[in-house]
Amino acid sequence: MNQDKAGRRVLSDLSVSLPKGGFSTLIGPSGAGKTSLLRLLNRLDDPASGTVCFMGRPIADAPVRALRREVGFVFQTPSMFPGTVAQNLLIVPTLGGQAAADPPSVGEALRQVELDTDFEHRIAAELSGGEKQRVALARALMTRPRILLLDEPTAALDPEVAEQLMLTLRRLREDSGLTIVMVTHRLSEARLASTYAVMLEAGRLVEAGPADRFFSTPATARTREFITAGRQGSEPA
Ligand SMILES: Nc1ncnc2c1ncn2[C@@H]1O[C@H](COP(=O)(O)OP(=O)(O)OP(=O)(O)O)[C@@H](O)[C@H]1O
Ligand SMILES: [Mg+2]
Structure with a gap:
């Protein structure tokens, strides 16, 4: 359970296990609690x-810095630091000592996010939205996380660029064994990339299950309705 500052419950009676090595997508209407759930997973918030x-171990038992090294976070809008792409990646160790003992090289991180290694010399602020989001992803990989959390990473991208990013994330998970948990409003993306899906509404779990079953034959009428509405084009761009 999680509460806002006024003591209202934002999430309640929520019990869900996200598969290790899987690509889980969190879907549900605006205000369902998707971001709130994601924030609990790397202790940007703690549950009430x-x-x-x-x-199997409570995350509150680990030091927050160590936890955040293992659990990376990519936000909706990538923020770039001044300087080059390489500087943006190498800044990670200076931000609160979260560096991995054996961080990937800049070139390796760029390859993982499928950006040409020439990008390391580019000025980060001058990149396109899609390129910046890939740099933000590469930056998150500099700590060699085991879990990557993404909150609507494609919300600011056009559909084609968004789909390319989804394919990159899917390959990244397949190649590296990274566990991915992503919030998205775009059901087409959820279907394309995920192996597991979770639907929330009003702070409660509606349904969770393997993605192919979840999207083809949802177990609840509410999920079926939500997915059908998305397919008919009422899904926000
Ligand atoms: N820091 C906060 N203080 C007060 N209320 C909050 C806070 N964060 C979230 N809420 C409330 O909790 C509920 C869930 O919010 P949350 O941001 O998790 O939804 P969401 O599913 O991510 O929605 P969206 O799809 O619009 O991003 C909303 O009613 C929101 O107003
Ligand atoms: Mg949100």
């Missing part, structure tokens, strides 16, 4: 009651 576990 209840426990979040990582590999």
